[in-house]
Amino acid sequence: MPDETEGSVTRSLEKMKLADGAQGGGQEKKTATADAHKFWGTQPVPQLGDEPPLEDGYIEPSKPREEVRQDAYPLPKDFEWTTVDIMDPTQNKEVHDLLSLHYVEDANASLRFKYSEEFLRWALTPPGYFKEWHVGVRVSANKKLVAFIAGVPITLRVRGKEFAASEVNYICIHKKLRSKRLAPVLIKEVTRQINLQGIFQAIYTAGAVIPTPISVCRYYHRSLNVPKLLAVGFTFVPRNSTAARMIRMNKLPDTPTLGVRPMEEKDVASVADLFARYMKRFDLAPLMTLEDVRHHFLSAQGTGTIGDGGPGRRVGQVTWTYVVENPATHKISDFFSYYYLPSTILHSAAHDMVEAGYLYYYATDVAFEDGAEADGRLKNRLKTLIGDALVIANQAKMDVFNALTLMDNVSILNDLKFGPGDANLNFYLYNWRTAKLAGMSDEGDVKAGMGVGVVML
Ligand SMILES: CC(C)(COP(=O)(O)OP(=O)(O)OC[C@H]1O[C@@H](n2cnc3c(N)ncnc32)[C@H](O)[C@@H]1OP(=O)(O)O)[C@@H](O)C(=O)NCCC(=O)NCCS
CATH class of the missing domain: 3.40.630.30 (Gcn5-related N-acetyltransferase (GNAT))
Structure with a gap:
């Protein structure tokens, strides 16, 4: 100007x-x-x-x-x-x-x-x-x-x-x-x-x-490309560790554990149904039509085939949505989605961008099995499912994978080696009153995260 x-x-x-x-x-x-x-x-x-x-x-x-x-x-x-x-x-x-x-x-x-x-x-x-x-x-x-x-x-x-x-x-x-x-x-x-x-x-x-604020959530970060994150000062070697040890600790498998595949048009109805049922777990949630599901999970997967936009990426790819299909019923039993939002590094000679993936929505039908929450089956499934999201993000050369203390994330963040960041995100409603929703802390009987089921972009 x-x-x-x-x-x-x-x-x-x-x-x-x-x-x-x-x-x-x-x-x-x-x-x-x-x-x-x-x-x-x-x-x-x-x-x-x-x-x-x-x-x-x-x-x-x-x-x-x-x-x-x-x-x-x-x-x-x-x-x-x-x-x-x-x-x-x-x-x-x-x-x-x-x-x-x-x-x-x-x-x-x-x-x-x-x-x-x-x-x-x-x-x-x-x-x-x-x-x-x-x-x-x-x-x-x-x-x-x-x-x-x-x-x-x-x-x-x-x-x-x-x-x-x-x-x-x-x-x-x-x-x-x-x-x-x-x-x-x-x-x-x-x-x-x-x-x-x-x-x-x-x-x-x-x-x-x-x-x-109706809720406060905290950002968590999972290092993928440790050498780069160290080089740009996004993360540091703790006093009792070494760079080599951090790299080893954060190493991921080359391939996902569940038989995940990219979501396709034919999955829209099944994903929409699973999503609607799963989101009932949270006090605050979006309701999505089939068109909404298609838009949010399918329309930003870029063009061409995976690899055309660099390793693990299509050209112009913004979201990665993967599903698990039940081979007998062909119903979608699980899905996860993450989006790609890089940040410009303002003061580093070595690199100009941090490539970051952000956990978006996900669901699993293990949540509807009797007793799955109490006996840890749900937590284990989510650990595997979001663990696969990390593998896919790593294949797409993300440097770091971020998530907030919302939905079921809180139960799996530590096990998946996410660490707390120093930023909070406050949630607000305009012209609507409701009591506080559980984000980074429990609210009454509601466990941390379970109050908030909206992920903003
Ligand atoms: C956020 C931003 C638009 C605020 O503009 P600003 O010039 O700093 O603030 P202004 O003097 O115009 O206005 C101040 C008022 O806006 C409010 N305000 C500031 N940031 C706000 C936000 N993110 N959302 C809503 N209101 C906000 C202030 O609380 C203040 O109102 P109050 O006196 O009732 O408390 C500006 O700082 C900005 O562009 N920041 C970078 C981008 C950003 O942080 N966007 C917000 C993402 S949530």
Whole structure:
């Protein structure tokens, strides 16, 4: 961005310093956290220190379309709103470039997520997506994209209640435009666009703590390429170990243990059925139609054959979904999926990227066998199944495999040699009250992880 534009943009943002609450139409109630959180204190979210609700439900009722604000929230004069068409390669690349330079970094600013163009196309176009929920901000003078936020439709079950919601993600503001209260304007504009489609609830995650997490999960990491992870400072040799010992400890078999094969179109119905039954284990879960299952697990497997995109990869491959087929019934008894999300290494001469796989959804029908949880059969099966995911990820030359303390992960992370990271991920619901869900810690009788069955991309 040329300096001159930058300067004037910054000046008008300074002038803007909008009263976040007042912008929403002026009716928002001030709450106890309003002073600490000038924006979130005015939003329909549980406020810090609120008691757990007696009953789950919305905070503000839904409105008919004509009562939803019809015009976009104002931006300062040097900026304009844009609806991003993520299917258009040029606009897709603009989002990709913005995120590549300005999106989430780790606490030490040594790594930054690098979402590929294929990834963004996949993540932002699930069945029934709305282009209008892909909201950008451009500098009027040169049309440069300087901020972005996106929502996609999701059907959620939270404890016993099911509802349509938006999954909001990828909020990103150019580094030069930070701390100027632009984030609340982006959030309000995407909320307005979501409301215009008759949706009044959302799910989102953040490293930041804002009012008020429904769950907190911790990242765990499983080293695959130890020499590289050591070289870039992602991991260290503990005092009582050596690099050679770490390599030996983390060595994986060359081939998977279960007879897994890549998921195909013919598996969609069987995977959907298994997934729906398995996800009942968790308090918070997505409900997926056949089209959703096809999109989330099958549509981003890249083109050509495995190997065309490098060892273990198709060209442009984003997800790896593998199934176990019962030879007698031809039903799918197990599946796992992981996605590929590299990070740019910001200060290493030796390497420029960490190739990372992230555990996505999985299921096994061992969960439905009598007593399988109590006698350890389920845990053993999951260890083998996710162990196979590690083998497949290793074949695809991932350097590290990441997972959160959600779903059944907690029971197998240690055995599979994952170690805790230093980052937490907070889960949030917009305009929905529910008591805390078990993430990194137990909640009441619910074991850690079992509260959360949504994996955000
Ligand atoms: C996250 C980001 C968009 C926030 O923008 P910013 O310029 O730092 O913050 P602004 O001054 O515009 O707005 C501050 C308000 O936004 C809230 N906010 C900050 N990060 C947020 C997040 N990730 N989600 C929701 N709200 C957030 C703040 O809590 C504050 O509101 P409050 O006063 O009620 O507490 C920006 O820092 C960024 O692009 N970071 C890199 C990408 C990133 O981390 N994205 C979030 C992924 S979850």
